[in-house]
Amino acid sequence: MSYMDYVRTFKLPHSWCPGCGIGTIMQAMVRAFDALKWKREDIAFITGIGCSGRMSTYVNANTMHTTHGRPLAFATGVKLARPEKHVVVVSGDGDALAIGGNHFIHAARRNIDIKLIIINNSVYGMTGGQVSPTTPQMFRTQTTPYGNIEPNFDVVKLAIAAGATFVARESVTRPRNLAKLIERSFQHKGFSVVEAISNCHINLGRRNKLKDQITMLRWINDRIIPMNVAKRKDPEEIKDKIILGVFHEDKERKEYTELYEELIQRAGGKK
Amino acid sequence: MKEITHYELRFSAIGGQGIITAGAMLAEAVVQYKGLYAIHSPRYTAQVRGGPTKVDVIVDKNPIYFPKTTSVDYYLSTSEKSFRTYFQDIKEGAIIVLDSNLVEEFNDPKYRIYRIPLIETAAKEIGNVVTVSTLSLAVTAKLTGLLTREELEDFIPKRVPRGYEEINLKAVRLGYTLV
Amino acid sequence: MKKVVMPGNETVAHAAIAAGCRFYAGYPITPSSELAAEMSKLLPRVGGKFIQMEDEIASMAAAIGASVAGMKSMTATSGPGFSLKQEHIGLACMMEVPVVIVNVMRGGPSTGLPTHPAQGDVMQARWGTHGDHPIIVLAPAFPTEIYMETIRAFNLAERYRNPVILLLDEILAHTYEVVEVPEEDEITLEERKLPPSGLDRLDFYTYERHEGDPPLLPNFFQGYNFHFESLAHDEMGFPTTDPEKVAYLSHLREAKIEKHKEKIWKNESYLVEDAELVVFAYGSVARAAKEAIDRLRAEGEKVGLFRPITLWPFPDKPLKRAVGKKKVLVAEMNLGQMVYEVERVLRRDVATLLKADGTPISPVEFTEKLREEL
Ligand SMILES: Cc1ncc(C[n+]2csc(CCOP(=O)(O)OP(=O)(O)O)c2C)c(N)n1
Ligand code: SF4
Ligand SMILES: [Mg+2]
Numbered sequence: 001m002s003y004m005d006y007v008r009t010f011k012l013p014h015s016w017c018p019g020c021g022i023g024t025i026m027q028a029m030v031r032a033f034d035a036l037k038w039k040r041e042d043i044a045f046i047t048g049i050g051c052s053g054r055m056s057t058y059v060n061a062n063t064m065h066t067t068h069g070r071p072l073a074f075a076t077g078v079k080l081a082r083p084e085k086h087v088v089v090v091s092g093d094g095d096a097l098a099i100g101g102n103h104f105i106h107a108a109r110r111n112i113d114i115k116l117i118i119i120n121n122s123v124y125g126m127t128g129g130q131v132s133p134t135t136p137q138m139f140r141t142q143t144t145p146y147g148n149i150e151p152n153f154d155v156v157k158l159a160i161a162a163g164a165t166f167v168a169r170e171s172v173t174r175p176r177n178l179a180k181l182i183e184r185s186f187q188h189k190g191f192s193v194v195e196a197i198s199n200c201h202i203n204l205g206r207r208n209k210l211k212d213q214i215t216m217l218r219w220i221n222d223r224i225i226p227m228n229v230a231k232r233k234d235p236e237e238i239k240d241k242i243i244l245g246v247f248h249e250d251k252e253r254k255e256y257t258e259l260y261e262e263l264i265q266r267a268g269g270k271k
Numbered sequence: 272m273k274e275i276t277h278y279e280l281r282f283s284a285i286g287g288q289g290i291i292t293a294g295a296m297l298a299e300a301v302v303q304y305k306g307l308y309a310i311h312s313p314r315y316t317a318q319v320r321g322g323p324t325k326v327d328v329i330v331d332k333n334p335i336y337f338p339k340t341t342s343v344d345y346y347l348s349t350s351e352k353s354f355r356t357y358f359q360d361i362k363e364g365a366i367i368v369l370d371s372n373l374v375e376e377f378n379d380p381k382y383r384i385y386r387i388p389l390i391e392t393a394a395k396e397i398g399n400v401v402t403v404s405t406l407s408l409a410v411t412a413k414l415t416g417l418l419t420r421e422e423l424e425d426f427i428p429k430r431v432p433r434g435y436e437e438i439n440l441k442a443v444r445l446g447y448t449l450v
Numbered sequence: 451m452k453k454v455v456m457p458g459n460e461t462v463a464h465a466a467i468a469a470g471c472r473f474y475a476g477y478p479i480t481p482s483s484e485l486a487a488e489m490s491k492l493l494p495r496v497g498g499k500f501i502q503m504e505d506e507i508a509s510m511a512a513a514i515g516a517s518v519a520g521m522k523s524m525t526a527t528s529g530p531g532f533s534l535k536q537e538h539i540g541l542a543c544m545m546e547v548p549v550v551i552v553n554v555m556r557g558g559p560s561t562g563l564p565t566h567p568a569q570g571d572v573m574q575a576r577w578g579t580h581g582d583h584p585i586i587v588l589a590p591a592f593p594t595e596i597y598m599e600t601i602r603a604f605n606l607a608e609r610y611r612n613p614v615i616l617l618l619d620e621i622l623a624h625t626y627e628v629v630e631v632p633e634e635d636e637i638t639l640e641e642r643k644l645p646p647s648g649l650d651r652l653d654f655y656t657y658e659r660h661e662g663d664p665p666l667l668p669n670f671f672q673g674y675n676f677h678f679e680s681l682a683h684d685e686m687g688f689p690t691t692d693p694e695k696v697a698y699l700s701h702l703r704e705a706k707i708e709k710h711k712e713k714i715w716k717n718e719s720y721l722v723e724d725a726e727l728v729v730f731a732y733g734s735v736a737r738a739a740k741e742a743i744d745r746l747r748a749e750g751e752k753v754g755l756f757r758p759i760t761l762w763p764f765p766d767k768p769l770k771r772a773v774g775k776k777k778v779l780v781a782e783m784n785l786g787q788m789v790y791e792v793e794r795v796l797r798r799d800v801a802t803l804l805k806a807d808g809t810p811i812s813p814v815e816f817t818e819k820l821r822e823e824l
Binding site for chain 1 (some may be wrong): 473475480489492494495496497498501503504505507508509511512513514515516517518519520521523537538541545671672673674675676677678679680681688689
């Protein structure tokens, strides 16, 4: 098998803009499938709506393209029905944190074994570039023509506070690290969150002097800093940086579907 | 027992007094022992304890169409406030049973009125106020002829929580002698 | 058969378990909460799963997710929660996923009258989600019927791969009544038709089918690596905007219900034959109507009742057949919803008895109105 076996090659070429980071993230993800030798038929791959959500067309597995913001809620039903299967969700920053914010914190709270990858391009890509909960302050978007005045969510802190048991962040500019990190998150039993920093030069970049892929990726690259490097720096020096790495890993907390099996035992139910 | 074609009962109380259970038990028992159709609808509100509450029971030989009471044949109440609140659609000639300690004097020649210290009897004579449900049920069974004492003596031990069988059987016996 | 006294909410729960439902996701709301409570008790005992989700949108989603993974699943709600479920009801129609939705109707709009009955959601049940879509809506009126129609809801959902909505109201949900619970061998269950397992192939055009048939879709993890899509899709399930392909599946989705209407319809005609005046009523309202009809019949008045149990697809032919040119009175606990359908089908104006104040229409009100109309 190769990672391409997890791709519906007959659906290519994909519909993302040239240079969009989503394709890179998809490749990192299917590489993780391949590294772990997961069987396609054992994977449920569920996405929301947005450019990120389109990924479910191209991934060769049991796929479902759901509604804007709710893929985690669908995934919860799938996972409860078949706890032994791998359930993976890809969601955009608007999808996971705005319209789907409630589902996000509750899936994390339950610690249900769903692997979530949030593609954070800091904008609503699909609908033409409106402000999202992760758009940097003062950035211009279609709906913040005078600059964004809202502060943004720190996805990592939010996920940890809500109860996710594996929380990490990587950047599309480091595809190999991203693939490794996703692979590690897939091995975690419990609710895992990988925030993948991505670029939308088309709908965010061009409004903010980051007009093409190269310029925008360079901008991302200048802002990121791996956790081990960051640790050696003066906090003041890195306060505007995006730290990459694994922020939280809790192997002790019981996973939701396991607890559910125990509940069934207590209720005297048969399997 | 005279043949029942259609009979409507109401039990009202202060929420938590256990009178609602009497209605539920009555409906279940007539279904089980008499092969009648019965429904009971507890008054449905957000408030559970402390306020006036009621349960309506309809017993019929045939399947019940309209599931609400329209002409009540029997009305039992253990509190003044609930008695007044739910004094509606009471038929002329209806039997009215009032807790003699908790409902004020009420006289009206249109009704057959009984005054019984239900709660006090349950608490003092039987020894546990929770038995007021069974006591009220027994009083009702006797006055309406809906169920015989033997039927209640069979039903009650199976229906009440384990450990409370004896005390509730005592309530059945007492209920039959109180009126 | 055994007789059990229970309220409608519990009846639905017990019937769902008997129908093979093994997944429930919900969010508490009056007057449907006891249904969820009963499911939370019953499901684990049979190895099933109950989950209280963070809201009704999520509940509907989880129920669909579990169904896609092969479980018969259900959700229940009321009023505001039914509004929230609409987007995903449409998604289940679009993806052709079997699921049962119970809506215990309460007074609306908005938070309305949480503890009082109404029938104000009958049009929403048909058209609540956006876009053209097929739907089946059942409205039982009697305790044993609630049990049997719940089972039928699951059977229809599985057979046609479509959401089925079961409408109750606060009265039916909360009144403890005698339910004649059938034995296991007295009920027929329909299981989802699936393509043979174990195929890892993509040349299986699962949405393709004969007109009128439901699609033969695989469950998740069956080996098909199938794609369930909320966008308009082609015969393989992948997004398309090709008008011909869009029209093709949209037509097939409608046709699978449309062609089988005769089998889906269920209604009761009570003393209609020689009636001069026929009441059209459904759900708990029909019970008051029946009582009034009995009273008037005893006085020699020729009145009858046409009671649809399947509300949608609307029973146009049975209604026409039953009432012909007779006078008709439509009674509902809303300000007039199904009456438009009745008038459309009969192509004439009909009399109405409408009430939307949180109280049921009583047999007395019926008798008076019927006398007026006779
Ligand atoms: C209920 C609902 N509201 C709005 C939309 C329109 N919509 C589609 S995608 C999207 C935003 C997508 O942004 P994000 O989740 O960040 O994904 P991206 O396109 O950036 O990958 C919106 C608002 C929708 N499909 N459904
Ligand atoms: S709009 Fe942005 S996010 Fe969407 S495909 Fe284009 S570059 Fe990528
Ligand atoms: Mg985005």
